[in-house]
Amino acid sequence: xLTLHTADLLVTGAAAGAAPLAGGAVLVEGDRIARxxxxxxxxxxxxxxxxxxxxxxxxxxxLVGSADELxxxxxxxxxxxxxxxxxxxxxxxxxxxxxxxxEARWGHSARRGTQKLLARxxxxxxxxFTVPAVRTAVLRSxxxxxxxxxxxxxxxxxxxxxxxxxxxxxxxxxxxAGGPARFAVFAVPDERALLAEGATTCxxxxxxxxxxxxxx
Numbered sequence: 048x049l050t051l052h053t054a055d056l057l058v059t060g061a062a063a064g065a066a067p068l069a070g071g072a073v074l075v076e077g078d079r080i081a082r083x084x085x086x087x088x089x090x091x092x093x094x095x096x097x098x099x100x101x102x103x104x105x106x107x108x109x110l111v112g113s114a115d116e117l118x119x120x121x122x123x124x125x126x127x128x129x130x131x132x133x134x135x136x137x138x139x140x141x142x143x144x145x146x147x148x149x150e151a152r153w154g155h156s157a158r159r160g161t162q163k164l165l166a167r168x169x170x171x172x173x174x175x176f177t178v179p180a181v182r183t184a185v186l187r188s189x190x191x192x193x194x195x196x197x198x199x200x201x202x203x204x205x206x207x208x209x210x211x212x213x214x215x216x217x218x219x220x221x222x223x224a225g226g227p228a229r230f231a232v233f234a235v236p237d238e239r240a241l242l243a244e245g246a247t248t249c250x251x252x253x254x255x256x257x258x259x260x261x262x263x
Contacts, residue, residue, distance in 0.1 A: 049096035053086040054105035059222040078255035101232040108170025110219035113203035115174035123159040154180025161188035165260040167246035168231030214238040228256040
């Protein structure tokens with residue numbers, strides 16, 4: 048089935064300095080991108096495609112570094128069951144020793160962590176996972192795992208834009224015909240606003256053509 052994703056502004060990430068396309072669209076067939084271009088043109092060529100209209104900015108999906116620190120050395124309390132006792136904020140550092148975490152609990156935490164990443168437009172994570180339950184949770188989430196980055200920034204952040212001075216530095220891959228259908232949409236008008244407001248503005252995340260996150 049063909050699905051046409053369109054937003055107010057499309058950034059393909061295909062070339063440095065390439066101008067964003069107002070009213071641009073990505074035509075998805077299965078797990079691949081069939082075409083990229085103006086919405087009106089693609090809609091006219093493929094009148095039977097299902098259309099998903101998104102507000103804001105459509106970009107390549109994001110890559111987050113230090114993912115092993117985010118998912119194997121940070122615990123995400125289960126809401127609502129653990130929040131009363133532990134609070135809602137992620138737990139890391141010395142406080143982890145008091146939790147006496149089992150591998151199973153780490154796996155459950157990692158699943159909650161991957162959901163937070165998907166809700167921020169993340170499609171790929173960089174790191175090496177040594178806890179089997181965490182590795183399984185990451186692979187099942189649909190996220191692509193890549194080797195650690197050459198120079199990881201100090202600390203880890205759920206927001207892929209945090210260590211960067213430009214939004215494009217956080218993009219994973221590009222949007223082009225024949226490439227993987229892997230992108231995100233943010234409720235901001237442009238890349239400058241995206242960098243300023245951060246990845247929590249994400250309204251949708253698509254991986255291998257599947258809508259894995261949609262803001263309600």
